[in-house]
Amino acid sequence: MTQDQLIIMGILVATIAMFLWGKWRHDMVAVGSLLACVLAGLVAPGNAFSGFGHPAVVTVACVLVLSRGLQLSGAVDVLTRNVLPANAGPTVSIAALAALAAVLSGFMNNVGALALLMPVAIQVAGRLGLAPGRVLMPLAFGSILGGTTTLIGTPPNLIISGFRENQAGMSGYAMFDFAYVGVPLTVVGVAFIALAGWRLVPNRKHADTGGFETGAYITEVRIPEGSSTAGKRLREIEAVLEEGDAQVVDLVRNGVHMIAPRPSRVLRAGDILMLEADVEALSDVLSRLDLKLEEDKRVSAGEKSADAAVPEDAGSGGSEPALEGELPDDGLPDAAGLSERSRRSEQSEQSEGPEGPEGAERSKSASLPKISILSELPEKARGIALDAMSGPVMPVRGSAAKAGEKPVRKHEKTAAGGEAVLMEMAVLPASEIASRSASDLLLRTRFSINLLAVSRQGRYSMARLRSLRIQPGDVLLLQGAPENLAEFANHSGCVPLAQRDLRIPDKRKAAMATGIMLVSVGVAALGLLPAAVSFAAGVLASMALRTVPLRSAYESVDWPVVVLLASLLPVAGAMQSTEAADLVARFLLDAVAQGNAMVGLAVIMVTTMVLTDLMNNAATAAVMAPIGLGAAVQLEANPDTFLMAVAISASCAFLTPIGHQNNTLILGPGGFRFGDYWRMGLPTDLIVLAVSLPLLVWFWPL
Structure with missing residues (x-):
């Protein structure tokens, strides 16, 4: 040789x-x-x-x-x-x-x-x-x-x-x-x-649901008056949340739900946060952030996936909460004095940034259930392993933009009303998100969606999702507005596994x-x-x-x-x-x-x-x-x-x-x-x- x-x-x-x-x-x-x-x-x-x-x-x-x-x-x-x-x-x-x-x-x-x-x-x-x-x-x-x-x-x-x-x-x-x-x-x-x-x-x-019993809770906590968390932006408390393997999947302000609130959102006294957290770490998170337990509801492996259902962008400008109900033809809520209050809020927002503390105050509250969505799900739709025949399993009404609101950003819904859904997506072998973590992808900031779980080789994981490296073949359970999820799929190289309606082809281009x-x-x-x-x-x-x-x-x-x-x-x-x-x-x-x-x-x-x-x-x-x-x-x-x-x-x-x-x-x-x-x-x-x-x-x- x-x-x-x-x-x-x-x-x-x-x-x-x-x-x-x-x-x-x-x-x-x-x-x-x-x-x-x-x-x-x-x-x-x-x-x-x-x-x-x-x-x-x-x-x-x-x-x-x-x-x-x-x-x-x-x-x-x-x-x-x-x-x-x-x-x-x-x-x-x-x-x-x-x-x-x-x-x-x-x-x-x-x-x-x-x-x-x-x-x-x-x-x-x-x-x-x-x-x-x-x-x-x-x-x-x-x-x-x-x-x-x-x-x-x-x-x-x-x-x-x-x-x-x-x-x-x-x-x-x-x-x-x-x-x-x-x-x-x-x-x-x-x-x-x-x-x-x-x-x-x-x-x-x-995706064997037996592997999904991780002890996760969806827990409602309130920011009380005088809390050290009040006045902070969400990104400022994320380090503590991450240490406790918790994430905010929903923010409720004046009865209005905001799924996947952006890190720049300013938290206020009276806000209700829906936390996805491990029970063992929950008390430490509440103590360190000076939060008060509002409601503690154990969610089963199947129910947990279907919780908070309205994205921050759903039916809103994305930076503000959605409204439910009928709107005038101009797309604005018909509420006395709202326009004047919106103008004052917008002036305040200019000094606070687009996600300023007054952002969510420019609307009338919506009467949305907090965790009652679970009881309305058919048995077939329960469980993190979504049956693809059910399609998006949890439509929940969103609604509209507010008076005086600034133009919506790329990933924000308009004031037409909408719905939030759960969707599973498979990661393609050539996907650009492979080998990256959820924190690297900035899912909330860029797409206003939540990552709720990851399935790998038939077993689901909900632990340490922000640091988990995504691999080709993984299935991601995501929550957000349909258009935001679609844009994420197109951008990231993922395949939605929900029922796909065959598109109406452009006959000329198809030929x-x-x-x-x-x-x-x-x-x-x-x-x-x-x-x-x-x-x-x-x-x-x-x-x-x-x-x-x-x-x-x-x-x-x-x-x-x-x-x-x-x-x-x-x-x-x-x-x-x-x-x-x-x-x-x-x-x-x-x-x-x-x-x-x-x-x-x-x-x-x-x-x-x-x-x-x-x-x-x-x-x-x-x-x-x-x-x-x-x-x-x-x-x-x-x-x-x-x-x-x-x-x-x-x-x-x-x-x-x-x-x-x-x-x-x-x-x-x-x-x-x-x-x-x-x-x-x-x-x-x-x-x-x-x-x-x-x-x-x-x-x-x-």
Whole structure:
């Protein structure tokens, strides 16, 4: 073994170890691996960032943009409305969902396809009386299988195609070369999933509520006259609240409720605070803040989620409390003397800031119940694990802005009246809030919403939410006005799990988005232009025709995946140029295959499937591509057979929630735990091997 081979093998082992450790993001690890190769002299400095211009990387980015166009235009909703059966049983419904996900994933980003169909799947599960996981896992697996059918269906296919072109000295694969194996595999896989696979999924109701008995209280406390808290801004007492693992979820002033009061809100004597607090720490919090217990009501695990229901912004200007009742046509409360008082309050507010102490005094009080919302909830809607069929479970009337009020800010409701709801959102793998805490996100200040609980691997947590680091696959239980929640979802990269009404599509834009995608695919499939050029032209057309706004185009690109791919491609080239890949291939073949090409092909597939379940599928494809090619050279076999085997098996990660982004996305919403995936995943892996091996040898003879 040469010095270069030792170095590249050490870098490879360290890279895989860090992927498995998971302490750092995959794109960071990939960049570190690339820089290590450059410093070791294995990759020329001038070629270090050549991967960013690689056709595979460009194609991945362009497909993500075109996928966003299909989503924004409502084209996918049209297909969903026409394909999914309305009143079918479990087998037909799951088959239709998995098949639709497979078809969509062949031509658009499969995480995007899954995100679009997840709310529908949860709705179907509710209609059928199934645990959500029994529909979500088939949906995710169907999407993964569908990605194996086309060149653009999944990043591993593009990586293998690019590797064939750059390292094997041949042209890249055509658009539908993968369909020879991918389509039969998808058909058989979806059939298994629909007929038997979903029955193997644990019948665990969404987010095991048994793990939610944390002793939390919703307690009403009053700020008495002379209290040291009176006159302070909310942010000034948050340090004490945080020490006691408490948060203010509602502020009541003159009978008016303000959900998620902003940190700049000035507290006044007579205000009532609704605290979410642990019983053991409650007395210390009350003593330190000089608060008086107004009402202490134990709230059960189910009831706690549905408490205070009107956001500070609901129906108000956001900085002021809402009013309930009829309003004159001008949107102002019909109260004698209110206008004059508002003018005086506004003058005072100019010296206090927009959240000054007089802010909430410019309204008549509303007669809203304090905690009686709980008694009005149907049993089905109770519990932190919200049934998605119920949609937003707690509408409570808000109301209006006040006279003399300043213009509302971006995240504030207008004086039209509104409602506050509870909503669960799943955190996407590429979400920008991943690895950040609630305090980092400034949820109240920026969006006027409360974070009430987090579900992770089937268990809910309400403790230390402000400091808890959010992870991909978590489900967040949020409380606030619907428009504020929607804006947070769009901004943060989260998927609402409540029932999703299919949007009314813009028929013109839907037709244009679909046409652009079809033309791009057709041009690439016919070989008129390389795939990267064809899809880049499609992106340009989408932006010119405004099916994808310019800002959305850049936001739709999964930049960590782009960086990962661009960084690992030169590393894979270094493995090939140093012949380290041949050494690994020789070891695998000598130890197991013993010169038998068919056994060697199976060894490569199994090795790739094991790796892809433990680290990113694109990274697995980049690592295994040179090894697969080396195995073909050692056995004097057809390199296409082995490269296709790597592409198929790198895409099929079914055993763990970390192998594929789709598996991560359903982790929280399905109430899954790490060890749940193998129950349906292992039989699916065996089907992949049983179907793929003979088809690979048939279409690409050894």
